[in-house]
Amino acid sequence: MSWGYFVVATYDFVFDGLGLRDWCDAGNTGSATMSMADLLAQSGAREVSSIWNLPFPSLDELNKACAQIVQTRDVTKGVENGFLAMKDALRFVLDPLTQPLSWILESTLSLFEVTPWWIMLPLLMVVVYFASKSMRLVAFVIACLAFLAFIDHYDYAMQTLAIIFVCAFLCVLLGVPIGIAMSRSDRLQRMTIPVLDMLQTLPPFVYLIPLIFLFSVTEPKLYGIAIILYAIVPVIRLTDLGIRLVDKDVIEAADSFGMTSRQKLFGVQIPLALPNIMAGVNQTIMMSLAMVVIASLVSAPGLGVLVLRGIRNLELGVGLISGLGIVLLAIILDRVTKAALDRVNAAQKH
Amino acid sequence: MSDKIKISIRNLYKIFGANPEDALNRVYGGTTKSELLEQNGHVLGLRDINVDMREGEITVIMGLSGSGKSTLIRHLNRLIEPTAGEIDIDGEDVLAYGEEKLRQLRRETMSMVFQKFALLPHRTVVYNAGTTLQVRGVPKQEFVVEAQKWLQRVGLQGFGEHYPHQLSGGMQQRVGIARALTSNSPIMLMDEAFSALDPLIRTDMQDLLLELQTELHKTIVFITHDLDEALKLADHLVILKDGYIVQQGEPQHILLNPNDPYIEDFVSDINRARVLKVRSIMTPLDGNPVPPGAHGEVDYDNTLESMIALSGGDTSHSYIVMKDGAAVGTLDMTELVRALVPRVASEAGARKY
Known part of the structure; x- marks a missing residue:
């Protein structure tokens, strides 16, 4: 894996499917700012992925899959x-x-x-x-x-x-x-x-x-x-x-x-x-x-x-x-x- | 009364809707009111109105609701703009007036009395009566004097400092009339002025108007839906239906010679004895000598009702009709009784309009 943390992002398949993987990984390797929740998730047990806890494709979720997508905090920062x-x-x-x-x-x-x-x-x-x-x-x-x-x-x-x-x-x-x-x-x-x-x-x-x-x-x-x-x-x-x-x-x-x-x-x-x-x-x-x-x-x-x-x-x-x-x-x-x-x-x- | 024509309406059309010009061409082409509404969604308010209103006369425009009478009176001071036609007042085309001249016309030439009185609730009666002068910039001490004078004339002396809501409906309308009179304009427009009043008060107000008119000789345009009222007040009666004039003329003449089933049905409910006058049914002398054997002399303007009372109901009587001290005709009571029966009894049911 080329990105910083080992939680497999749910929406990887979207970018893989569209052939955007190279673009996503270009120039950025795992430096996305992490929230406290991310850190906690990292230290905790790995989640069992099932359809029941499918996250909404929000900016933060997409960012996990593709570092080129901005995080929500960047939006508030932008405002x-x-x-x-x-x-x-x-x-x-x-x-x-x-x-x-x-x-x-x-x-x-x-x-x-x-x-x-x-x-x-x-x-x-x-x-x-x-x-x-x-x-x-x-x-x-x-x-x-x-x-x-x-x-x-x-x-x-x-x-x-x-x-x-x-x-x-x-x-x-x-x-x-x-x-x-x-x-x-x-x-x-x-x-x-x-x-x-x-x-x-x-x-x-x-x-x-x-x-x-x-x-x-x-x-x-x-x-x-x-x-x-x-x-x-x-x-x-x-x-x-x-x-x-x-x-x-x-x-x-x-x-x-x-x-x-x-x-x-x-x-x-x-x-x-x-x-x-x-x-x-x-x-x-x-x-x-x-x-x-x-x-x-x-x-x-x-x-x-x-x-x-x-x-x-x-x-x-x-x-x-x-x-x-x-x-x-x-x-x-x-x-x-x-x-x-x-x-x-x-x-x-x- | 003079023969001078004060207000002349020529070929007046009013069409309500988004594109009246286009609809007007259709109406010129013969489209009727209901067809126009169905095909174009335009409402034909007035169609080809031609009326001459003489100076010093009361012209009554009568019609049921929706006949366009209120629309018509609002054209005279251009509260509503016509689609086509001409309105001349004192020979001047008021439709050509600019804003300033129109305002002057409304301030000085015309005053209006409204069905719902339309008084200013926050002003005293005397201030309301003086509004028509106040808008012209007349200072308060002057318009108050003038307003007091007219309030007194309509029987409201001592009520000047009251507020409109403290007065009864009839008194409020007296204020409305005083307000119109205060403006001292030669033309008075009365839009169903007495329709909101109860019958006894209405009769009082009609008498008041006639009494004022004998003195002031204004040109009055009076709108009503009540035929009794129309016949009582009118010098010239215009009957409107669905936006066009069905018949116009001297009220007695219309009553005796209705030219439309609609009007026949209308007049069949009237107390003819009270409305018809001796002059309308007498046999003119036309230079012949006064026949002997008459039971007396009666006035030209007597109602038939008073004649029945005078004769005691005896149909064999006959009378000599006098006008200004000279004999002008004879009246046979048999003739009179015949005139009381409407020419055609209403069986056609024109009431469905």
Whole structure:
């Protein structure tokens, strides 16, 4: 035998049969990288070959039979090298483009940090009141935040809140126009929906991997981009849907009165789609909150850091209490946006 | 009422489908609606429509669903583009209009009332009524004044700050009418405007429209599937079926002289006594002297129903018909009773359409 190990590869016959044996052996004698599994197989008893344990003709199996075939690990290596080769170019474009995100996140974080609690809490009360017009909800929100402050989680909660404010705001700022554009062009909708599907189904951790290579882990924009990519999907989808669902009769009426497409968009379509858009904003905020916890892996400050500490150091209490804090924030954000949504709905019953 | 023709539709065709030009040539060659659908998969929406609508008149376009009446009215403001034909408004071909002129036409010359009201749910009633001015860029304080005026005129004073969903269907349609009137356009298009309302409210709204019309003399194009409504409102009645005009003319004339089994079947269900007027069945004097022995004088525009009430059901009576204080004809009650029977009783079953 001319190759390095003595396990007879299952697929030898393929290359022998095709008369490729010489090509396979040319220039390479048994230097294929071996995995731990291969080494173990080498040391163990030789397998009895039967049809029941016929391996799938995968790259690794074929490589055993013919050294010219690449191994799977070479494929992942290739992807990595490809990405690294593109990295500098991508970074050259993306870095300055996304730099404002870092500034916004940094300044909002420091704003939330330097504002003393006795200004912040009343300010939030006012915001909640204007969004919901409900004193009960204001009382509930304040009770939750006071509880978090009482157990010394106020600073963490404010950091989380600051990141969510910035990211959700940017999601709406970018997502609503994209949704409007999608609702006006079937072609754009067909092109965008697969991207949105991908963003929505990709596991959150996977977003982080290429971002870590592109940007430095210490930059806030790293987690900012991850959160925005993850959370922007519902607001785009529901804006598109909402505008497409606007009553055709009303659109026809708008046309018959000679509205320009601009008048129609701002005077009819967006207002009538507002309940759906608001539902999208609610979802976007909730998804930002989910992502901001995961983003603590890449230095996002806030309650997620404590959760991470709980996991890493097995500090059960720290993890659970900060988890509770996240739940409270989620309830607050959900209730307030839902209350605002209900007000919009009530204003335009049919 | 003047004799000026406000809207003139000439040889209008509309074909729905992927290749209407090709289908149009087939229709010119005599292909019927069902053949076209079967062979080409194209729908013949309108076929060779010719209508003249006079200024200040109510032209009613009547037909069952699928007859193309809603398609036809949407051609007038080009919400639907025709496949072939000509539409002249005030002598100008609107099909030649560019975007800007078309918008101006929709803003200033025509206003439309919709079957499902199509109000903006997030705006107050007064804002809705003012929409037609607001799109022209009229500032709020001005269009609100104008809108309030018309809301009052249609009987909605004090409802300006309500939202549409707080009003009943009939009131919402009043807002729809006020909105069309606020635009102060000479032409009003009404697409089954009263069809979604219940019968009593519908009668109210018809009366309101007629009352407004005696004052405003707009050119109204009214679409309906209800013959009673059509006969009540129409100065000129156009009956559509499967996209072509079966008969058009003065409603009383159509009622007495239906030229198609389809229309005969239609009119056989009508309460003729209420719809027919004395003028349609009287014997004109034509310069002859007024015959003696009449039981009284009656107005030219009286309905036959009122005549039966007046005579107490006695068929031996006869009356002198007066128009503007002068005798124009005589009415024999026997004649009247005969006119109440439809010319041909419907046995052909044209209802299958």
